[in-house]
Amino acid sequence: MPVDYTAKLNFRPDSTIIVLINQFDVTQAKVNNKKKLDVIKSGAAAAINYAGLELGSLPHVKVINLVDSLNLPVNTDSVKLIAAKNKANYVMALKGFSADIGLSEISNNTSYYNTNTTVNFVLYENNGIYYRKLDGKSVDPQSEQPYMGLIPTLLIHPTIKGNKQSIKTSAEHATENALQDYFPYTITHNRPLYNDAIFLPAIKEIQSGNLKKADSLLQPFLQDKNPQIASKAAYNLAVVYESEGDIDSALDLAQQSSDKYKNEFATLILADLKEE
Template structure:
Protein backbone atom coordinates (compact mmCIF):
# COMPACT_ATOMS: atom_id res chain seq x y z
CA UNK A 1 0.00 0.00 0.00
CA UNK A 2 1.35 3.42 -0.97
CA UNK A 3 2.17 5.85 1.90
CA UNK A 4 -0.22 8.50 0.55
CA UNK A 5 -3.07 5.98 0.44
CA UNK A 6 -2.33 4.87 4.00
CA UNK A 7 -2.39 8.49 5.23
CA UNK A 8 -5.77 9.09 3.56
CA UNK A 9 -7.21 5.97 5.17
CA UNK A 10 -5.98 7.08 8.61
CA UNK A 11 -7.45 10.56 8.18
CA UNK A 12 -10.84 9.16 7.11
CA UNK A 13 -10.80 6.70 10.01
CA UNK A 14 -10.08 9.50 12.46
CA UNK A 15 -12.85 11.69 11.07
CA UNK A 16 -15.37 8.87 11.37
CA UNK A 17 -14.30 7.47 14.74
CA UNK A 18 -12.79 10.42 16.61
CA UNK A 19 -14.84 13.27 17.97
CA UNK A 20 -13.98 16.84 18.83
CA UNK A 21 -14.86 17.81 22.39
CA UNK A 22 -17.67 20.35 22.37
CA UNK A 23 -18.84 22.81 25.00
CA UNK A 24 -21.94 24.82 25.71
CA UNK A 25 -22.21 28.00 27.79
CA UNK A 26 -24.97 27.62 30.36
CA UNK A 27 -26.18 30.86 31.96
CA UNK A 28 -28.07 30.13 35.16
CA UNK A 29 -30.20 32.65 37.06
CA UNK A 30 -30.68 32.09 40.76
CA UNK A 31 -33.42 33.49 42.92
CA UNK A 32 -32.53 34.88 46.36
CA UNK A 33 -32.19 32.28 49.10
CA UNK A 34 -34.27 34.44 51.44
CA UNK A 35 -37.05 36.95 50.82
CA UNK A 36 -38.68 39.76 52.79
CA UNK A 37 -42.22 38.58 52.06
CA UNK A 38 -44.64 39.21 49.22
CA UNK A 39 -46.21 42.40 50.54
CA UNK A 40 -44.78 45.89 50.18
CA UNK A 41 -41.92 46.18 52.66
CA UNK A 42 -39.91 49.11 53.98
CA UNK A 43 -36.37 48.63 55.27
CA UNK A 44 -34.74 51.47 57.17
CA UNK A 45 -30.92 51.63 57.26
CA UNK A 46 -29.05 53.21 60.17
CA UNK A 47 -25.43 53.62 61.18
CA UNK A 48 -24.17 52.07 64.40
CA UNK A 49 -20.43 52.45 63.69
CA UNK A 50 -18.82 54.88 66.13
CA UNK A 51 -15.64 55.95 64.37
CA UNK A 52 -14.86 58.50 67.08
CA UNK A 53 -14.30 55.65 69.53
CA UNK A 54 -11.48 54.35 67.32
CA UNK A 55 -9.39 57.43 68.18
CA UNK A 56 -8.12 57.96 64.65
CA UNK A 57 -6.05 61.15 64.76
CA UNK A 58 -5.64 61.56 60.99
CA UNK A 59 -8.72 63.45 59.81
CA UNK A 60 -8.14 62.47 56.19
CA UNK A 61 -8.13 58.77 57.03
CA UNK A 62 -11.19 59.21 59.23
CA UNK A 63 -12.99 60.93 56.37
CA UNK A 64 -12.13 58.10 53.97
CA UNK A 65 -13.43 55.47 56.42
CA UNK A 66 -16.66 57.36 57.00
CA UNK A 67 -17.08 57.83 53.25
CA UNK A 68 -16.51 54.13 52.68
CA UNK A 69 -19.02 53.17 55.35
CA UNK A 70 -21.61 55.50 53.85
CA UNK A 71 -20.92 54.02 50.39
CA UNK A 72 -21.58 50.55 51.83
CA UNK A 73 -24.94 51.65 53.24
CA UNK A 74 -25.91 53.50 50.06
CA UNK A 75 -25.07 50.43 47.96
CA UNK A 76 -27.12 48.21 50.26
CA UNK A 77 -30.11 50.57 50.07
CA UNK A 78 -29.88 50.77 46.28
CA UNK A 79 -29.65 47.02 45.72
CA UNK A 80 -32.49 46.25 48.11
CA UNK A 81 -34.72 48.73 46.25
CA UNK A 82 -34.28 46.64 43.11
CA UNK A 83 -36.15 43.79 44.80
CA UNK A 84 -39.91 43.61 44.11
CA UNK A 85 -42.00 45.47 46.68
CA UNK A 86 -39.00 46.77 48.65
CA UNK A 87 -38.62 50.41 49.68
CA UNK A 88 -35.56 51.60 51.60
CA UNK A 89 -34.91 54.62 53.82
CA UNK A 90 -31.27 55.40 54.47
CA UNK A 91 -30.97 57.50 57.64
CA UNK A 92 -27.17 57.70 57.49
CA UNK A 93 -25.74 61.21 57.26
CA UNK A 94 -23.26 61.40 54.39
CA UNK A 95 -21.66 64.49 55.93
CA UNK A 96 -20.98 63.71 59.59
CA UNK A 97 -22.01 60.04 59.56
CA UNK A 98 -23.23 60.19 63.13
CA UNK A 99 -24.27 57.16 65.16
CA UNK A 100 -27.98 56.42 65.56
CA UNK A 101 -28.86 55.78 69.21
CA UNK A 102 -32.60 55.16 68.80
CA UNK A 103 -33.91 51.68 69.59
CA UNK A 104 -34.70 49.29 66.75
CA UNK A 105 -38.36 49.25 67.72
CA UNK A 106 -38.52 53.04 67.71
CA UNK A 107 -36.72 53.32 64.36
CA UNK A 108 -39.12 50.85 62.79
CA UNK A 109 -42.18 52.62 64.22
CA UNK A 110 -41.03 56.10 63.21
CA UNK A 111 -40.41 55.02 59.62
CA UNK A 112 -43.24 52.46 59.33
CA UNK A 113 -40.61 49.85 58.50
CA UNK A 114 -40.82 46.08 58.77
CA UNK A 115 -37.05 45.69 59.01
CA UNK A 116 -34.09 47.72 60.29
CA UNK A 117 -30.66 47.14 58.77
CA UNK A 118 -27.80 48.45 60.90
CA UNK A 119 -24.16 48.84 59.92
CA UNK A 120 -22.29 47.74 63.05
CA UNK A 121 -18.65 47.51 61.97
CA UNK A 122 -16.58 48.77 59.07
CA UNK A 123 -12.89 48.09 58.47
CA UNK A 124 -10.69 48.93 55.49
CA UNK A 125 -7.07 48.34 54.63
CA UNK A 126 -4.73 47.99 51.68
CA UNK A 127 -2.89 44.69 51.89
CA UNK A 128 0.36 43.74 50.21
CA UNK A 129 1.39 40.48 48.59
CA UNK A 130 4.78 39.73 47.05
CA UNK A 131 4.54 38.20 43.57
CA UNK A 132 7.88 37.50 41.85
CA UNK A 133 9.55 39.96 44.23
CA UNK A 134 7.06 42.67 43.26
CA UNK A 135 4.47 44.08 45.61
CA UNK A 136 0.86 43.72 44.49
CA UNK A 137 -1.80 45.50 46.51
CA UNK A 138 -5.44 44.78 47.22
CA UNK A 139 -8.08 46.99 48.78
CA UNK A 140 -9.74 44.94 51.52
CA UNK A 141 -13.01 45.98 53.19
CA UNK A 142 -15.10 44.17 55.81
CA UNK A 143 -18.68 45.17 56.61
CA UNK A 144 -20.81 43.83 59.45
CA UNK A 145 -24.55 44.41 59.18
CA UNK A 146 -27.43 43.21 61.33
CA UNK A 147 -30.94 42.78 59.92
CA UNK A 148 -33.60 43.23 62.62
CA UNK A 149 -37.30 42.60 62.50
CA UNK A 150 -39.38 45.58 63.60
CA UNK A 151 -39.85 44.18 67.11
CA UNK A 152 -36.10 44.43 67.70
CA UNK A 153 -35.99 40.88 69.05
CA UNK A 154 -35.29 38.72 66.03
CA UNK A 155 -32.22 39.47 63.96
CA UNK A 156 -29.66 38.01 61.57
CA UNK A 157 -25.98 38.88 61.19
CA UNK A 158 -24.92 39.72 57.62
CA UNK A 159 -21.16 39.96 57.17
CA UNK A 160 -19.50 40.85 53.89
CA UNK A 161 -15.98 41.14 52.54
CA UNK A 162 -14.41 42.47 49.36
CA UNK A 163 -10.81 42.20 48.21
CA UNK A 164 -10.17 44.13 45.00
CA UNK A 165 -6.97 44.45 43.01
CA UNK A 166 -5.63 47.90 43.83
CA UNK A 167 -2.75 48.98 41.58
CA UNK A 168 -2.57 48.62 37.80
CA UNK A 169 1.17 47.99 37.97
CA UNK A 170 3.10 46.39 40.85
CA UNK A 171 5.72 48.35 42.75
CA UNK A 172 9.14 47.05 41.72
CA UNK A 173 11.15 45.50 44.53
CA UNK A 174 10.81 45.14 48.27
CA UNK A 175 12.56 48.41 49.24
CA UNK A 176 10.40 50.48 46.90
CA UNK A 177 7.26 48.85 48.31
CA UNK A 178 8.25 49.95 51.80
CA UNK A 179 8.57 53.55 50.65
CA UNK A 180 5.48 53.71 48.46
CA UNK A 181 2.93 51.47 50.15
CA UNK A 182 -0.49 52.97 49.32
CA UNK A 183 -2.47 54.21 52.31
CA UNK A 184 -6.14 54.22 53.21
CA UNK A 185 -6.19 58.00 53.55
CA UNK A 186 -4.92 58.45 50.00
CA UNK A 187 -7.33 56.05 48.30
CA UNK A 188 -10.86 57.13 49.11
CA UNK A 189 -12.32 56.06 45.75
CA UNK A 190 -10.82 52.56 45.98
CA UNK A 191 -12.06 52.13 49.56
CA UNK A 192 -15.58 53.26 48.62
CA UNK A 193 -15.66 50.91 45.63
CA UNK A 194 -14.64 47.92 47.75
CA UNK A 195 -17.11 49.02 50.43
CA UNK A 196 -19.94 48.76 47.91
CA UNK A 197 -18.76 45.27 46.91
CA UNK A 198 -18.53 44.21 50.56
CA UNK A 199 -22.10 45.39 51.16
CA UNK A 200 -23.35 43.30 48.23
CA UNK A 201 -21.46 40.32 49.60
CA UNK A 202 -23.20 40.79 52.96
CA UNK A 203 -26.62 40.83 51.27
CA UNK A 204 -25.91 38.05 48.77
CA UNK A 205 -28.51 35.65 50.21
CA UNK A 206 -31.25 38.23 49.61
CA UNK A 207 -30.22 39.20 46.07
CA UNK A 208 -30.68 37.34 42.77
CA UNK A 209 -27.54 36.48 40.85
CA UNK A 210 -26.39 34.86 37.61
CA UNK A 211 -23.46 32.67 36.66
CA UNK A 212 -22.32 31.13 33.37
CA UNK A 213 -20.92 27.61 33.32
CA UNK A 214 -18.93 26.36 30.33
CA UNK A 215 -19.96 22.70 30.23
CA UNK A 216 -18.28 20.03 28.09
CA UNK A 217 -20.65 17.63 26.31
CA UNK A 218 -20.32 14.01 25.27
CA UNK A 219 -20.48 13.47 21.49
CA UNK A 220 -19.16 9.90 21.16
CA UNK A 221 -22.35 8.65 19.49
CA UNK A 222 -24.56 9.89 16.64
CA UNK A 223 -27.51 10.36 18.99
CA UNK A 224 -25.39 12.24 21.50
CA UNK A 225 -24.05 14.44 18.72
CA UNK A 226 -27.60 15.17 17.55
CA UNK A 227 -28.61 16.07 21.09
CA UNK A 228 -25.60 18.36 21.43
CA UNK A 229 -26.65 20.28 18.31
CA UNK A 230 -30.10 20.76 19.84
CA UNK A 231 -28.60 21.91 23.16
CA UNK A 232 -26.35 24.42 21.43
CA UNK A 233 -29.37 25.71 19.51
CA UNK A 234 -31.34 26.10 22.76
CA UNK A 235 -33.88 23.45 21.72
CA UNK A 236 -33.90 21.66 25.04
CA UNK A 237 -37.16 19.77 24.51
CA UNK A 238 -35.76 18.08 21.42
CA UNK A 239 -32.52 17.29 23.24
CA UNK A 240 -34.55 15.70 26.05
CA UNK A 241 -36.46 13.54 23.54
CA UNK A 242 -33.16 12.22 22.19
CA UNK A 243 -31.34 11.69 25.48
CA UNK A 244 -34.02 10.36 27.83
CA UNK A 245 -34.58 6.98 26.09
CA UNK A 246 -30.83 6.29 26.01
CA UNK A 247 -30.45 6.51 29.79
CA UNK A 248 -32.31 3.23 30.34
CA UNK A 249 -30.54 1.46 27.47
CA UNK A 250 -28.21 -1.56 27.82
CA UNK A 251 -25.01 0.36 27.00
CA UNK A 252 -23.86 1.64 30.41
CA UNK A 253 -21.24 4.00 29.00
CA UNK A 254 -23.66 5.54 26.51
CA UNK A 255 -26.36 5.77 29.19
CA UNK A 256 -23.92 7.52 31.53
CA UNK A 257 -22.95 10.05 28.86
CA UNK A 258 -26.57 10.68 27.91
CA UNK A 259 -27.50 11.27 31.55
CA UNK A 260 -24.68 13.77 31.94
CA UNK A 261 -25.72 15.68 28.82
CA UNK A 262 -29.29 15.71 30.13
CA UNK A 263 -28.03 17.15 33.42
CA UNK A 264 -26.61 20.06 31.40
CA UNK A 265 -30.02 20.47 29.74
CA UNK A 266 -31.75 20.73 33.11
CA UNK A 267 -29.13 23.18 34.37
CA UNK A 268 -29.63 25.36 31.30
CA UNK A 269 -33.36 25.42 32.07
CA UNK A 270 -32.69 26.47 35.66
CA UNK A 271 -33.83 23.20 37.27
CA UNK A 272 -30.82 22.63 39.50
CA UNK A 273 -32.43 19.84 41.55
CA UNK A 274 -33.23 17.77 38.44
CA UNK A 275 -29.76 18.48 37.01
CA UNK A 276 -28.14 17.19 40.19
CA UNK A 277 -30.30 14.04 40.25
CA UNK A 278 -29.50 13.12 36.64
CA UNK A 279 -25.81 13.92 37.07
CA UNK A 280 -25.73 11.41 39.94
CA UNK A 281 -27.40 8.84 37.68
CA UNK A 282 -24.64 9.47 35.14
CA UNK A 283 -21.94 8.76 37.70
CA UNK A 284 -23.78 5.67 38.95
CA UNK A 285 -24.16 4.23 35.46
CA UNK A 286 -20.43 4.68 34.85
CA UNK A 287 -18.19 6.94 36.95
CA UNK A 288 -16.88 9.88 34.91
CA UNK A 289 -15.14 13.16 35.62
CA UNK A 290 -17.74 15.32 33.86
CA UNK A 291 -20.46 14.08 36.18
CA UNK A 292 -18.28 14.39 39.28
CA UNK A 293 -17.44 17.99 38.41
CA UNK A 294 -21.01 19.11 37.75
CA UNK A 295 -22.26 17.30 40.89
CA UNK A 296 -19.75 19.12 43.09
CA UNK A 297 -20.57 22.49 41.53
CA UNK A 298 -24.35 22.03 41.65
CA UNK A 299 -24.22 21.01 45.30
CA UNK A 300 -22.45 24.28 46.10
CA UNK A 301 -24.94 26.33 44.12
Protein backbone atom coordinates in the same frame (compact mmCIF):
# COMPACT_ATOMS: atom_id res chain seq x y z
CA MET B 1 -23.61 28.03 29.22
CA PRO B 2 -25.34 30.68 31.38
CA VAL B 3 -27.61 29.44 34.16
CA ASP B 4 -30.07 31.83 35.83
CA TYR B 5 -30.87 31.39 39.51
CA THR B 6 -33.55 33.01 41.62
CA ALA B 7 -32.68 34.82 44.85
CA LYS B 8 -31.91 32.52 47.79
CA LEU B 9 -33.66 34.82 50.28
CA ASN B 10 -36.74 37.00 49.93
CA PHE B 11 -38.51 39.72 51.84
CA ARG B 12 -42.29 39.83 52.26
CA PRO B 13 -44.26 38.96 49.10
CA ASP B 14 -46.16 42.25 49.35
CA SER B 15 -44.77 45.73 50.05
CA THR B 16 -41.75 45.91 52.37
CA ILE B 17 -40.28 48.90 54.19
CA ILE B 18 -36.64 48.77 55.32
CA VAL B 19 -35.05 51.45 57.49
CA LEU B 20 -31.29 51.96 57.27
CA ILE B 21 -29.39 53.11 60.35
CA ASN B 22 -25.77 53.34 61.44
CA GLN B 23 -24.56 51.50 64.53
CA PHE B 24 -20.90 51.54 63.53
CA ASP B 25 -18.78 53.65 65.86
CA VAL B 26 -16.02 54.98 63.64
CA THR B 27 -13.76 55.44 66.68
CA GLN B 28 -13.59 51.64 66.86
CA ALA B 29 -11.46 51.74 63.73
CA LYS B 30 -8.58 52.88 65.97
CA VAL B 31 -7.36 55.35 63.37
CA ASN B 32 -5.60 58.41 64.76
CA ASN B 33 -4.89 60.18 61.47
CA LYS B 34 -7.75 62.61 60.72
CA LYS B 35 -7.55 62.11 56.94
CA LYS B 36 -7.60 58.33 57.28
CA LEU B 37 -10.54 58.59 59.66
CA ASP B 38 -12.37 60.70 57.10
CA VAL B 39 -11.79 58.01 54.45
CA ILE B 40 -13.10 55.27 56.76
CA LYS B 41 -16.16 57.40 57.49
CA SER B 42 -16.74 58.00 53.77
CA GLY B 43 -16.39 54.30 53.02
CA ALA B 44 -18.88 53.35 55.73
CA ALA B 45 -21.36 55.95 54.45
CA ALA B 46 -20.88 54.67 50.89
CA ALA B 47 -21.67 51.14 52.06
CA ILE B 48 -24.92 52.27 53.71
CA ASN B 49 -26.01 54.41 50.77
CA TYR B 50 -25.26 51.64 48.29
CA ALA B 51 -27.25 49.17 50.40
CA GLY B 52 -30.16 51.57 50.11
CA LEU B 53 -29.84 51.75 46.34
CA GLU B 54 -29.55 47.98 45.98
CA LEU B 55 -32.44 47.11 48.26
CA GLY B 56 -34.58 49.86 46.77
CA SER B 57 -34.19 48.27 43.34
CA LEU B 58 -36.00 45.13 44.50
CA PRO B 59 -39.72 44.84 43.64
CA HIS B 60 -42.11 46.22 46.28
CA VAL B 61 -39.26 47.37 48.57
CA LYS B 62 -39.12 50.90 49.96
CA VAL B 63 -35.99 52.09 51.76
CA ILE B 64 -35.88 54.83 54.39
CA ASN B 65 -32.31 55.99 55.01
CA LEU B 66 -31.93 57.69 58.40
CA VAL B 67 -28.15 57.97 58.20
CA ASP B 68 -26.34 61.31 58.28
CA SER B 69 -23.70 60.43 55.68
CA LEU B 70 -21.55 63.45 56.51
CA ASN B 71 -21.10 62.97 60.25
CA LEU B 72 -22.09 59.30 60.57
CA PRO B 73 -23.37 59.46 64.17
CA VAL B 74 -24.20 56.19 65.92
CA ASN B 75 -27.91 55.52 66.22
CA THR B 76 -28.58 54.16 69.71
CA ASP B 77 -32.38 54.16 69.52
CA SER B 78 -34.34 50.95 70.03
CA VAL B 79 -34.69 48.98 66.80
CA LYS B 80 -38.28 48.17 67.72
CA LEU B 81 -39.00 51.87 68.27
CA ILE B 82 -37.36 52.86 64.94
CA ALA B 83 -39.43 50.26 63.09
CA ALA B 84 -42.67 51.36 64.75
CA LYS B 85 -42.00 55.05 64.12
CA ASN B 86 -41.40 54.43 60.41
CA LYS B 87 -43.99 51.64 60.03
CA ALA B 88 -41.15 49.44 58.80
CA ASN B 89 -40.92 45.68 58.43
CA TYR B 90 -37.14 45.61 58.85
CA VAL B 91 -34.32 47.75 60.21
CA MET B 92 -30.87 47.22 58.71
CA ALA B 93 -27.88 48.52 60.63
CA LEU B 94 -24.24 48.86 59.66
CA LYS B 95 -22.38 47.35 62.60
CA GLY B 96 -18.83 47.21 61.30
CA PHE B 97 -16.59 48.49 58.51
CA SER B 98 -12.89 48.13 57.76
CA ALA B 99 -10.66 48.95 54.82
CA ASP B 100 -7.00 48.97 53.94
CA ILE B 101 -4.65 48.76 50.98
CA GLY B 102 -2.21 45.88 51.02
CA LEU B 103 0.42 44.21 48.88
CA SER B 104 -1.16 41.57 46.68
CA GLU B 105 1.80 40.08 44.84
CA ILE B 106 5.18 40.81 43.32
CA SER B 107 5.58 39.71 39.72
CA ASN B 108 7.88 40.71 36.84
CA ASN B 109 9.55 43.41 38.96
CA THR B 110 6.19 44.99 39.71
CA SER B 111 4.39 45.32 43.05
CA TYR B 112 0.61 44.95 42.91
CA TYR B 113 -1.71 46.33 45.58
CA ASN B 114 -5.33 45.58 46.45
CA THR B 115 -8.03 47.46 48.32
CA ASN B 116 -9.44 45.12 50.99
CA THR B 117 -12.81 46.02 52.48
CA THR B 118 -15.27 44.31 54.81
CA VAL B 119 -18.77 45.35 55.86
CA ASN B 120 -20.95 43.94 58.63
CA PHE B 121 -24.68 44.58 58.44
CA VAL B 122 -27.45 43.20 60.63
CA LEU B 123 -31.00 42.94 59.30
CA TYR B 124 -33.49 43.11 62.17
CA GLU B 125 -37.15 42.18 62.02
CA ASN B 126 -39.40 44.94 63.31
CA ASN B 127 -39.68 43.29 66.73
CA GLY B 128 -35.98 43.95 67.28
CA ILE B 129 -35.46 40.36 68.41
CA TYR B 130 -34.91 38.26 65.31
CA TYR B 131 -32.10 39.18 62.97
CA ARG B 132 -29.79 37.99 60.22
CA LYS B 133 -26.12 38.89 59.93
CA LEU B 134 -25.09 40.08 56.46
CA ASP B 135 -21.31 40.19 56.14
CA GLY B 136 -19.52 41.07 52.94
CA LYS B 137 -16.01 41.58 51.69
CA SER B 138 -14.28 42.78 48.57
CA VAL B 139 -10.74 42.59 47.23
CA ASP B 140 -10.23 45.05 44.38
CA PRO B 141 -7.07 45.74 42.35
CA GLN B 142 -5.83 49.16 43.43
CA SER B 143 -2.51 50.05 41.82
CA GLU B 144 0.90 48.83 40.76
CA GLN B 145 4.40 50.26 40.96
CA PRO B 146 7.96 49.16 40.18
CA TYR B 147 9.36 46.69 42.68
CA MET B 148 12.12 48.37 44.70
CA GLY B 149 12.98 45.55 47.06
CA LEU B 150 10.97 44.00 49.88
CA ILE B 151 11.62 46.58 52.61
CA PRO B 152 10.90 49.67 50.44
CA THR B 153 7.83 47.93 49.03
CA LEU B 154 6.45 47.35 52.52
CA LEU B 155 7.31 50.85 53.72
CA ILE B 156 6.45 52.94 50.66
CA HIS B 157 3.06 51.96 49.31
CA PRO B 158 -0.40 53.44 48.72
CA THR B 159 -2.55 53.98 51.82
CA ILE B 160 -6.24 54.67 52.34
CA LYS B 161 -5.48 58.32 53.18
CA GLY B 162 -5.04 59.34 49.55
CA ASN B 163 -7.47 56.86 48.04
CA LYS B 164 -10.95 57.81 49.23
CA GLN B 165 -12.66 56.93 45.95
CA SER B 166 -10.97 53.53 45.83
CA ILE B 167 -12.25 52.78 49.34
CA LYS B 168 -15.77 53.96 48.53
CA THR B 169 -15.92 51.80 45.40
CA SER B 170 -14.64 48.77 47.28
CA ALA B 171 -17.19 49.44 50.05
CA GLU B 172 -19.95 49.23 47.45
CA HIS B 173 -18.58 45.93 46.16
CA ALA B 174 -18.42 44.53 49.71
CA THR B 175 -22.01 45.63 50.30
CA GLU B 176 -23.10 43.92 47.10
CA ASN B 177 -21.41 40.78 48.38
CA ALA B 178 -23.23 41.06 51.72
CA LEU B 179 -26.64 41.37 50.05
CA GLN B 180 -26.10 38.84 47.24
CA ASP B 181 -28.57 36.26 48.56
CA TYR B 182 -31.46 38.68 48.04
CA PHE B 183 -30.80 39.08 44.32
CA PRO B 184 -31.16 36.74 41.33
CA TYR B 185 -27.89 35.86 39.67
CA THR B 186 -26.38 34.17 36.63
CA ILE B 187 -23.49 31.73 36.53
CA THR B 188 -21.84 30.70 33.27
CA HIS B 189 -20.51 27.15 33.19
CA ASN B 190 -18.47 25.78 30.32
CA ARG B 191 -19.64 22.21 30.74
CA PRO B 192 -18.22 19.59 28.41
CA LEU B 193 -20.74 17.26 26.78
CA TYR B 194 -20.39 13.65 25.72
CA ASN B 195 -20.39 13.96 21.94
CA ASP B 196 -20.77 10.35 20.84
CA ALA B 197 -22.48 10.15 17.44
CA ILE B 198 -25.76 9.03 19.02
CA PHE B 199 -25.86 12.21 21.13
CA LEU B 200 -25.10 14.70 18.33
CA PRO B 201 -28.77 15.54 17.56
CA ALA B 202 -29.35 16.36 21.25
CA ILE B 203 -26.14 18.40 21.46
CA LYS B 204 -27.23 20.42 18.44
CA GLU B 205 -30.47 21.27 20.25
CA ILE B 206 -28.59 22.19 23.45
CA GLN B 207 -26.30 24.54 21.54
CA SER B 208 -29.34 26.10 19.88
CA GLY B 209 -31.03 26.61 23.24
CA ASN B 210 -33.81 24.10 22.52
CA LEU B 211 -33.48 22.40 25.89
CA LYS B 212 -36.90 20.72 25.93
CA LYS B 213 -36.15 19.05 22.60
CA ALA B 214 -32.72 17.97 23.84
CA ASP B 215 -34.38 16.50 26.93
CA SER B 216 -36.74 14.37 24.82
CA LEU B 217 -33.87 13.15 22.62
CA LEU B 218 -31.73 12.09 25.59
CA GLN B 219 -34.41 10.42 27.71
CA PRO B 220 -34.50 7.09 25.78
CA PHE B 221 -30.77 6.55 26.29
CA LEU B 222 -31.21 6.48 30.08
CA GLN B 223 -32.55 2.94 29.67
CA ASP B 224 -29.72 1.75 27.42
CA LYS B 225 -28.34 -1.66 28.38
CA ASN B 226 -24.81 -0.33 28.01
CA PRO B 227 -24.07 1.39 31.36
CA GLN B 228 -21.59 3.78 29.73
CA ILE B 229 -24.21 5.01 27.25
CA ALA B 230 -26.80 5.42 30.01
CA SER B 231 -24.26 7.22 32.18
CA LYS B 232 -23.29 9.65 29.42
CA ALA B 233 -26.95 10.37 28.62
CA ALA B 234 -27.65 11.05 32.29
CA TYR B 235 -24.71 13.45 32.49
CA ASN B 236 -25.78 15.35 29.36
CA LEU B 237 -29.29 15.60 30.82
CA ALA B 238 -27.85 16.95 34.06
CA VAL B 239 -26.28 19.77 32.03
CA VAL B 240 -29.65 20.43 30.38
CA TYR B 241 -31.46 20.66 33.73
CA GLU B 242 -28.75 22.85 35.21
CA SER B 243 -29.15 25.21 32.26
CA GLU B 244 -32.87 25.39 33.02
CA GLY B 245 -32.14 26.22 36.65
CA ASP B 246 -33.62 22.93 37.88
CA ILE B 247 -30.84 22.10 40.34
CA ASP B 248 -32.66 19.19 42.04
CA SER B 249 -33.18 17.35 38.75
CA ALA B 250 -29.63 18.15 37.67
CA LEU B 251 -28.29 16.66 40.91
CA ASP B 252 -30.42 13.55 40.45
CA LEU B 253 -29.22 12.95 36.88
CA ALA B 254 -25.60 13.70 37.74
CA GLN B 255 -25.80 11.15 40.54
CA GLN B 256 -27.40 8.63 38.18
CA SER B 257 -24.54 9.21 35.74
CA SER B 258 -21.97 8.57 38.45
CA ASP B 259 -23.83 5.50 39.75
CA LYS B 260 -24.23 3.92 36.31
CA TYR B 261 -20.60 4.43 35.32
CA LYS B 262 -18.06 6.42 37.35
CA ASN B 263 -16.81 9.39 35.33
CA GLU B 264 -14.99 12.66 35.92
CA PHE B 265 -17.62 14.84 34.25
CA ALA B 266 -20.29 13.67 36.70
CA THR B 267 -17.95 14.07 39.66
CA LEU B 268 -17.20 17.70 38.74
CA ILE B 269 -20.80 18.73 38.10
CA LEU B 270 -21.94 17.05 41.33
CA ALA B 271 -19.40 19.06 43.32
CA ASP B 272 -20.55 22.32 41.71
CA LEU B 273 -24.26 21.59 42.08
CA LYS B 274 -23.93 20.80 45.78
CA GLU B 275 -22.51 24.29 46.33
CA GLU B 276 -25.29 26.07 44.42
